[in-house]
Amino acid sequence: MPTESNLPTNAAYPTLDSEPFWDALNDDRLHLPRCTACAYVIWYPRHHCPNCGAGRDQIEWFDASGRGAVYSYTVVRRNRGSWGEILPYIVAYVELDEGPRIMTNIVECDPESVTIGQAVEAVFHSVPEARQREHGATGVLRFRPSA
């Protein structure tokens, strides 16, 4: 079960390309597409391999480890709107053990403690109830420092 979060994320809209990713977040799984022709792990989720050009028939989905390391991050200290009410927060790219570098928030830590290279693991958050939308996804993938 995804945990509730106070981060003011609006629900994403799953598409035919991304639906398996969003559905799996509800089961606390990081589900990613991979190319069966060249073994490339693809981010963001799509039914096309940007590495070799293989089409949708050659895309398979698998559960990734959810482990990675911080590739870059920023401590956001000023912003407008709802994100401006929860400052400071961290926007980061996490490099997954499977290869892709993906945008996320780093949570469950002192924002001043985050460093590039720090080991992190996936946490599965739910979209705040007020921000859920019809046909919208209910999960958000974030990361926290791993032990």
Add this chain to the structure above:
Amino acid sequence: MSPHAHIAGVFEHPGRTLPDHTVAQIHAEVAAGALADAGLTFADVDGFFCAGDAPGFGGLSMAEYLGLNCRYIDSTETGGSSYLVHVQHAAEAIAAGRCSVALITLAGKPRTGGAGPGASARSDAPESDFENLFGLNIINGYALAAQRHMYEFGTTSAQLAEIKVAASTHAQHNPNAFLPTMVTIDEVLESPVIADPLHRLDACVITDGGGALVVVSPEIAASLDRHTIPVLGTGVGIKHTSGGRIDLTHTGAVISGPAAFAEAGVSPTDIDYVSIYDSFTITVLMTIEDLGFCPKGQGGGFVSDGALQSPNGILPFNTDGGGLCNNHPANRGGMTKVVEAVRQLRGEAHPAVQVPDCKLALAHGTGGSLATRMGSATLILGRDD
């Protein structure tokens, strides 16, 4: 006479806040200004180029509003670099005989009228839900690149601040500059941190306004009284997140720069003046490295000690004050980069910042988000005399 297409007219709107103008009006005013600068009229235009800032349907709405009779049209959209891409396309169209007087316009009112449609990616972009859930905004994205550059190369905030200081040193001579006051390194470092490691003064200004260029055939150029500027080389580079193998420390200039230098047959050491896209200080630093003005990772040391200050620095840049201090109309700085490079080559920059005997200039545009999903475009411009 050289065989190249020439930039015959340039115009930068003097306005920085234009609440009483429509965006279409600003397009019209800058078009009229650039045509007058060239000694041409709207009736002479047979090619029209605009990007996502232009209201309406591609280039059709603005061609109608302006009253153009075109046989060539191009609405290539690569964000703030679009107008340099347009110069490339105009030069190619002119060489192919498809048009002989190409008009390129930019206008917008982010200061008083909102960004408006076309100024950013459409919400149906397939990547949007993988980037927009996390409190990302423009400066946060540039901060991620700056942080990684600091990690890999030891770049410092004080080095980034040198870039703002150089721009502000130039802006004090520009009566139209939005921020005409000189700032010091300490003032940049003491301005509020918006997103580590970037401060408020690491960012460009937000201004209404616009600009226009007129690119003409060599034959038309020869017929004009105006000092026209040959387009010696052009290059375009597209960089994206590469299936998730994102590289935050390089820009598309690694593609566009070598292409432009090769076509012009010159190298970075030959360049007298550079206009470098400066949405943020880090944009300048990474671009200077990627264009080959210094080895990768050494941009921080390179920009220190006034290197970018005109006329005495080793690489005078953005002598109008750039986007950092002068003008960033429509949140797109590419147009003004070309305009100031042309001023330098004509000897029409402010005397305090004019590069003596400026013979060869580079203008570089950046569009989209630094290092992640971006269009880069480089022009090498010269003189015929």
